[in-house]
Amino acid sequence: MVARGGAVLTFPVTLLDLAGCVALLLWGTHMVQSGVQSAFGPRLRTFLSGALKTRLHAFLAGLGVTAILQSSTATGLMVAGFAASGLVELAPALAVMLGANVGTTLVVQLLSFDISPLSPALILLGVMVYRRSNTQPPRDLGKVAIGLGLMLLALHQLIEFITPYEDAPNLRLLMGAVSTQPTVAVAVAAVLTWVAHSSVAVVLLAMSLAAKGVVSPEAAMALVIGANLGSALNPLLEASSASDPASRRVPFGNLLNRLVGVVVGLALLGPVSVALVELEPSVTRAVADYHTLFNLILAVVFLPLLKPFSALLCRLFPLKALPPDPARPLYLDAAALDTPVVALGNAAREALRLADILETMLSCTRDALDKDQGQRVAEAQKLDDVLDRLNAAIQAYLMRLDHETLGPEDRERFDEILAFATNLEHAGDVLDNSLLPLAAKRLKRGLAFSPEGKAEIATIIDRVIGNLHTAGALFMTNDARTARILAAEKAVFRDLETRATQNHFERMRGGVVESAETSSLQLDVVRDLKRINAHLVAGTAYPVLEREGELLPSRIAGELG
Template sequence: MSFPVTLIDLAGSIALLLWGTHMVQTGIQRTFGPKLRAILGTALKNRFRAFFAGIGVTAVLQSSTATGLMVSGFAAGGLVDLVPALAVMLGANVGTTLIVQVLSFDVAAASPALILIGFLLFRRDSSTQSHDLGRVFIGLGLMLLALHQLLALMTPYEDAPSLRMLLGAVSTTPVLDVLLAAAFTWAAHSSVAVVLLIMSLAANGVVPPEAAFALVLGANLGTAINPVIEGVSSEDPAAKRLPIGNLLNRTLGVLLALAALGPLGELMVRIEPDNARAVADFHTLFNLALAVVFFPLLTPYAKLLQRLLPRRVDPSDPSRPLYLDAAARETPIVALGGAAREAMRLADVLEAMLHGARDALQKGDRKVIAETKRMDDVLDHLNTAIKGYLTSLDPDALSPADHRRLGEILHFAMNMEQAGDVVEGNLLPHAAKRLKRGLEFSKEGEAELLSMMDRLATNLRTAASLFMTDDRRAARMLVEEKVTFRDLEAAATQSHFERLRTGRRDTAETSAMHLDLLRDMKRVNGHIVSAAAYPVLERSGELLASRVTDGDGS
C-alpha cells in the first residue's frame, strides 16, 4: 500500500475517533443533560462540591467544553459566583483525564460488543432514551475501533523514513508541538480524542515521549480555546470571565510545564516504561497539579478577573434593575421598598406588552409583534433579579411584617411574569398566525377583542396601584372586575356563536382563534387580579377558600 493511501486511511481512522467521541457526547447530553445541569446548579454553592461535580459531569460527558458552556451560562446570568464556577472548570479538566485513563488500557476487544448493544438499543422504538443510550454505546465502540485501526496503521510505518522525517522535524521543537496540538484540539472540539491519538503515536514510537508530552500540553491548551470563542459574541465582559480565566490558568500551567519538560519527561519515562500509559499519566498529573496549585488561589484570582473584566452597565437596557441596591440588604425595610419599586417596573413592561398585543391584533404589524415578544425577555430578567435579591436577604433580620411583604412582592412579580408569558406565548402567536394567513375578524368581533384588551390594561393599572396602597376597597373592586371580565367573555362567546348561526363571514379558523384569544385574555386577567388583590383580601379574611357551595345546596 502506498504512503498517500495510508494517509487517507489514517485520516479516516482519526475522523472515526472524532465521530465516536461526538456520538458519546451528544448521546449523554440528550439522555442526562437536564439532570447533569441540575447537579451542577446544586453543586455551585461550594467550591469543593463544585470541583468534584466538575470531575463527575465531565467524565460522563467526555467533554470539558460542554461542562464549561453549562457553567458559563450560569455565571453569565449571575446565578453563580465566579469562585465555584472556576472550581468546576478545574474539576472538568481533571474529569477529561479519567476516560483517557480507561481507554489507555487494551479494551479494543470490547468494540464489537459495544456496537452491537448500541445498535439493539438504537433500534428500539419504545423509548427515546434507549435511542440516546444506543448512540453512547455505538460511539464508545467506534472510538475503540478507531484506536485499534490507528495502532494497526502505525505499526508497519513506524520505521518509514518519510514519516520519521516529517514527525522528527516537528518533535525537535516542543513549542511547535504545543501549537499544533492546540490548533488540532480547537478544530476537533475534543481533547479526549486528540490525547488518544497522541497515545497511539507514542505507543508505536512515531513520536518520542518528550514530544508526546508537549503535544499533550497543546491538547490541554486547545480545549480551553472553544469556550472563549463561544463567549466572544457576548457584549458583557463579565460573561467572558470564566472561559478567559480557564484559558489563562491553563496557559500558565502549559508554560511552566514546558519549561520543565526535559526533567518531567525523563521522570515519567522512568516511572512508566509503556509510552502510551506514560502519555495518559502525564495528562492526568498535569491537570491534577494545575488544580492543586490554583484551587487555594481561586478567590484572589476571581477578584483579579472581575477587575480586568468589569460588568458592562448599559443605562438604556430596560432589563437592568434600577432599584435593587446591594448596600440596602442590611436594612430590610429599605431593601423591600427597592424591590417593590422594581416590581412596579414589571407592571409597566406588561402594560407595554398589552398595548403591543392590541396593536398587533388590530394592525397585524410584524415589527410590532417582534418588539412585543422581546419585552417578555425584559420581564424574565427583572423577575429573576427581584427573586435573587429578595432571597439573598437575611431571614433572621426580617420581622413577620417584612416576611409578609417579601412574599407579596414575590407573588406580584411572579404573576406579572406569568401574565407576560401568556401574552408572548399565546396572544402574539395568534396575531402572527392571523397576519400570515390573511385572516379577518368581523367588525363586531374585532371590536370585542380590542375592548377586552383595553379592559386588561385598565385592570393592570388598578392592580399596580393596589400593590402600593393595600386598599381593601380597591382589592374587592378588582376581584369583582374578574367576575365582570368572566361575564364579558361569556357574552362575547355567545354573540360570536350567534354571528356564526346567522351566516356571517367568520370562518371556522377565525372562530377558533377568536375563542382562543378570549380564553387567553381571561388567563392574563386572572394573573393580574391574583397579583395584587388576593394577598390583601386573604390578609383581611375576605378571601374564600373555595367558590364551591356545600353539598346541601346552601
Template structure:
C-alpha cells in the first residue's frame, strides 16, 4: 500500500510541476503576447535578426510551440520568408533553455515568496497585466515547490537495487531513452518540463549522466513533432515546411549527439561540477551548436524544403486556410488566424459585388451563377470561423481577447448577411430583369452602377477598419449609412420623375428598379455594421435598423 501511495505522491508532484510550467506560459502570453507577436513580425527581416527575435520572444514566453505557431502563421501567409522563419525557430530552441538554466540552481527557498507575491498581485491588482504577471509568479513558485517535493520524495529510493538495475539497462540503450523522452515531451507539449524532470532525477543520483543526456536529446526531438501532426500543417504542404524543417534539424542534431554521447558526458560532468548543472548545460550547448551549424545553411535548406513540399492551390475555396487547431490554446495567435480568415470572407464578398455589378450592366447569366457559388463559399467560411472562435477557452482569454473575438464575430456575421442579400434578393431581381428582357433607362443604370461602386469602396474601408480599428475610419464608414440613404432617396425621386415623364418603359421595370435600390442600401447597412459600430462601441455590434431587418424577412 505504501508503494502505491508513493507513486501517487510522485505523480502529484509531477503534475504540480507541469501546472507551474503551464501557468508561467499562459501568464506571459496573456500579459505580453500581442506585443511580442508584433515585435517578432517586425524582426523577421533576415536570419540573424530572426534568430535573436525567436530567442528573446521564447525566453519570455517560455514556449517554443507558441513562437513556432506565430512564425508559421507569418510564413504560411507569405508575410515572411522561409529562411528567416527557420532562423527564428533555431533561436526559439535556444530560448527554451534559459529557464532550465535558472532552475538548475538551488533557489527553492524563494518559492513561497513567489507564490505570496503572485497571489497578492492576482487578487489585489486592478490592471489586467498585473493579474497576468501574478499568475506568472504563482506558476514559478509552484514549479519550484513541485521540483523540491519531487526530489525529496525520490531521495530515499536512490539506492534501491531494482531501480539501479532498471536504469543500468536503460544506460545501455540510449536510443530507447531518446524514444521514451520524445514520447513524454510530445504528450506534455513541453521540452522544458521533461528536461527539468530529468535534471531532478539526475541531481538525486537516480540517472547516470549518459542516460540523462539521452533523455534531453529525446525531449528536444519530441516537442518538434507536435506542430507537424496538429493543425493546418497536416493538410497544407506549404504550411508543413517550417515544422518539418525544424523537426529535421533537431533529428540531425539528435543523431550526431547520440554518436558523440559516450565521448561528451565525462567531461561535461567534470566541467559542471554537479549533475543538475551538467544536464542544463548540455541542453543549452546542444541547441547552440545546432543553431551555429544550420544558420549559415538555411538558404539551400529552405530551397530543399520547397522542392519537397511545393505549394498547391486550394481546390476548395470554402475550405479555411488559417484556422490552425494547434493554436487554440494560444488565443492571441488563434484570433489572428480567425481575423485572417475573416479577410478572406471580405475578398469573397468583394468578388460577389463585382459579379453582380457586371451582371446588372451586361445581363450576364454566368456572372449571376458565379456570384451564387461565392455565396456558398461565404457561408462555409462564416460557419468555420464561428466554430473556431467559439472553441477557444474563455479562461485563457484576456478582456482584450474577448473584445477582439466579438469584433471578429460581428464582422463575419454582417458579411454573411450582406452576401445573403446579394444572393436572395439582388441576384433574383437581376435575374427577373434578364429573363423578361427588360432594361433600365441609361440614367437608372448609371445611378445603380455608381451605388454599386460605392459599395465596393465601403467594403474595402470596412476590411481596413477591421484590421486597424481606427476611430476616424469608423466615423467615415458610419457616415456612409446616412449618405446611402440620401443616395437612395435622390435616386428614387429621380426615378419617379422619369416615370412621370414617360422615360421608363413599364411599371414592372419601375418595381424592379426600386427593389434593387433597396437591396443596395441593405447591403451597405451590413457593411457599416460589420466594422464601424464594433470599433466605436468597444466590440459590441450595433444591430441593423429594424426596417432593414423587416425587409430581410420578406
C-alpha cells in the first residue's frame, strides 16, 4: 500500500487512476481524429485518390493525409478501397501505408515538447468555437482543439500521477518485467495498441513512463516497437473476415514490414537507445525520435522493394472465385466503419445494386405479362428475397456507424441512403406481392391482352425502368434539375392511370366479358406500376427538392403539382 494525500491507497486504486488517465488520453485522441475526419475527410479522400501515381507520390500523400487525420487506419481504409476497386495498384497502396506510418509520428513529435500549459487554453478555445458556431467545419475544429487540450491534460496528469508511485513495490515489479524483457514490452504495447486502436496514445504513454523513470529509455523504445506492431493488427483482423483473400494484401503487407521492423529493432535496441539518449538528453524527445526513425527507416528500406513485395503478396493472396450469391454484400467493409466518409460511400455503392436488382425484376414482370413465361415469375420472386436481404444488410451496416462522428453532410447522406434503399425495397414488395401475382393469374387463367394492351403495358414498364435509371443517377448527383424531372413523372403516371380507368369502363359498357376481364387486369397493372414509380420519386427526388425548399406539404412548388 502507498500513502497519498493522507489516505492509504491500495494497488488496485493505483491501476484505476492510471486507467482513468489513459482513458482521457484515448478520448482526446478520438476527438482529434473524428473532428479532422468530419471537417476534411471527403476532401482528403479526393486528394488521396488523385495522388497515387508513383510510389514516392503515394508515400508523401499517405504521410500528409495521416498527419492531418492522425489515423493510419483511416488512411489505410481509403487506399484499400481504391485498391479493391482497381483504381490503384498494390505497390502504390503499400507506399501510402508506409507514408501513413510516418505521418502518425508527427503528432508525437509535437507532444514530446512540454506544451502542457496550453491545455486549458486549447480546451477553452475549443468549447467557445464549438458552442458559438452554427456551421459544421468550425465546430469540427473546435472538437480538434478540445481533443488536443485533453491529450495534453492527460499526459500532464500521467506524469503528476506517476510521481508519488515511483517507489510503489507492485508498480515497480510490473514495470520491472517490462524494463528487463524487451520482448515482454513489445507484446504488452502491441496488445494495448490493438485494444485502444491508437498507436499514438500508447507511444505517448511510453514517453510519460520514461520521463518519470518508471521504465528505462530502452524499455520505452521497446514499447514503441510494440505500438507500431499493434497498429497493424486491427486492419488485418478486420480484413480476415472478408471472403476474398485479395482484400488482405494491403493490411498483411503492412503487418509484414512491421514484423521486419520488430526483429531488426529488437536486435539493435541496445546500441540505438544509448546513441539516441546521448544525442538527445530529453528522454521524451529521444523516445519520440526513435518512433519517427523506426518508421522512416522501414519506409526507406521497403519503398524500392514494393514491386517484388507486391508480387509476393499477390501469390500469397490470390483472387478467389466465389460461388455466385447475389445477396452477398460486395462493398460493406466493416473495417471502414471507423471512417464515416468511406463507410457511407460503401453503403451508397451497395444501394445502387438494389436498383440493378429491381430493374431485373421489372424486366421479368414485363416478360411474364407479355409472354407465356411462368419461370420469369419465379425468377423475380427469388430476386425479391435478394433485394430484402441486401437492404437489411445496408441498414445494419449504417446503424453500426458512430453517429457522434457524423457531420451535417454525413447525416444528410446517411438519410438519403436509407430513403433510397428503403423505397427500392418497398417497390420490390409491390412487385412481389401484387404485380407478380397478377402475372401468375394471367398465365394460370390463360388470359391474353390485346396487342394494344401489351404495347401499353410494355411502354409503361419501360418508362418505370427509365425513371429507375434517373433515380440512380439522382442518388449519386443530388442534382435539383434531375429531381424536378423525376418528380414530374408522378403527374404522367396519374394521367396513365386515368386513361386506363376510362378505357376499362368503356370496355365494361361494351359488354365484352373477356375484354373487360383483361382490361381490369391491365388497370391493376398500371396502378401497381404507378405505386412503384411513386417510391422512386419519394426515395430520390423528394429529399433533394425538400433541401432546395421546393417541396410543399401537399405538392411541389411551382407547376409540378
